Amino acid sequence: MNNLLYYYSLSFYVCFILSSNCPDGPAIMTVLSLFPTGGEERPLEGLYLGLNLHRQAEDGDLLIYSNYISSLDGRISLTLDHSGESQVPEAIINGRDWRLYQELAAQSDVMITSARYFRQLAKGQAQDLLPVGQEPAYADLNGWRESEGLKAQPDVVIISNSLDIPVGSLAVLKGRRILIFTGKHAEASKVDRLEAAGAELFVMDGPEVSGAALKAVLIALGYRSAYMIAGPLVHRTLIADRVLNLLFLTTRLRLIGGAGFDTILGGDIGGAVEMHLRSLYLDRNASNAQFFAQYALQQG
């Protein structure tokens, strides 16, 4: 997300906070519950924070959850003509979804992302997605983390086979543990360079990172909740090994089209995975009509 998109999402959030001066009239402060209970109005703020995802894993286990915003025609990103890079479509970004993104981040011990994100960040083509509550509107989440005994900011996992990770882009993670997972063909010189920059490298036995191995390492390191914010390939990595527990999916009620795009999942996952709807909310805000859904994945 570039700066323009960042300000776009921020302005929607400010609009939401002020509950006035919105392009389509005053913002509605609540969302309508459709499942499991229908017809109940719930405040948007706190909708996901109350889930206590950091306390859901049994002792010695880890809860892994992902989150996407998609258009009604299934697009989570579009490829930009001029650069060939992909980005979250401007037409679906909005501050109400971003509030929930932040609430999910607030409940994580560690965030899982891809090397691609850091490559885009280094080119100035990505918003800083990793810190919780840097803007005043999310300051409550920092206080919440402290009161829950969580570290000020979640640690960060980066998944990469190429290890093409601009070292300078890691500076945004100052003070946080950086764990880089890679396949067995990793170039030693790149491993050394990233370790010298303060990252911890985990070289897998297989040619690429497996979801099962990633989860095992994170459990051994004592993590209890992991928030996956990467795209369809990292998602596949987790789902193929059935280690993803929850999917949060915002569906913005817009058709956007576009030829080059990503959906929430890419590649083979070894057969269909049953998804159990846990909650569904309708956000009727005139500027941001969307569904907020939470699914549990069938395990095993």
Ligand SMILES: NC(=O)c1ccc[n+]([C@@H]2O[C@H](COP(=O)([O-])OP(=O)(O)OC[C@H]3O[C@@H](n4cnc5c(N)ncnc54)[C@H](OP(=O)(O)O)[C@@H]3O)[C@@H](O)[C@H]2O)c1
């Ligand atoms: N709308 C939304 O909610 C949403 C959310 C997330 C992302 N997105 C968008 O989706 C697009 C793609 O995102 P992304 O590139 O982060 O996602 P991705 O397709 O999941 O990840 C791509 C990179 O991750 C590494 N990777 C993935 N699986 C791996 C494995 N098993 N082993 C080793 N490395 C692995 C590879 O890095 P190397 O090339 O370094 O080997 C790969 O190039 C972007 O435009 C992003 O903005 C949208």
